[in-house]
Amino acid sequence: MVVVAFAAFWLGGYVFLAFVGLLAVGLLWEWWGLARRITINPVGRAGWLLAGLIYIGLSCTMFAASYFLGILALLPAIIAVLLVIATDVGAYFVGRTVGGPKLWPRVSPNKTWSGLAGGMIASAIALLLLSTPNSIGRAIYLIVFGFLVAIIAQAGDLFESRMKRMAGVKDSGRLLPGHGGLFDRLDGLLAVQFVQALLMLVATGAVLR
Secondary structure, three states: OHHHHHHHHHHOHHHHHHHHHHHHHHHHHHHHHHHHHHOOOHHHHHHHHHHHHHHHHHHHHHHHHHHHHHHHOOOOHHHHHHHHHHHHHHHHHHHHHHOOOEEEOOOEEEEEHHHHHHHHHHHHHHHHHHHOOOOHHHHHHHHHHHHHHHHHHHHHHHHHHHHHHHHOOOOOOOOEOOOEOHHHHHHHHHHHHHHHHHHHHHHHHHHHO
16 A cells, blocks of 8 residues: 555656545545444534544545645645554554543543653654754754654544444455455545645635635
């Protein structure tokens, strides 16, 4: 999956747009599969489907836009991917090593507050290495930004875990043997891109006024 993703990054253009489009379709399909298990009536399912169209639609649109906008975007696509990966890796190793109180045991029994802290630190370090700040003020800004990205990514992970708990399933899909579905792998990135999209919409509305 990583090879395919970075190949799409490298080729760019319509190939990248097609890749994001396929991701969006796959994510919506998995979302709908969860929604059918969560709700028992057409009205409830319609609400979940609408929520999925908004959440996944805005996230994937922002992901594609941030790739082409580059530095003009709040967080370019490739950096967003790397920060979410750093968050997951940091959270996993620190959580496994340190342990401690659970973050939300009823939803995700393996996640800990120490893991969240590890993810935040890893995200901040990754952003500092990618950005090479030239002042203390800039470094502090990047550290705080890295912390926020990690918190949002972990929130997205918990949100997806909550959906799976409600649906009574372990994985969102079976597309990736041993790793679940697309939603399982991209939950944190979706949340980061969704928040970016909301910020961009707010900023655009402010400019238009």
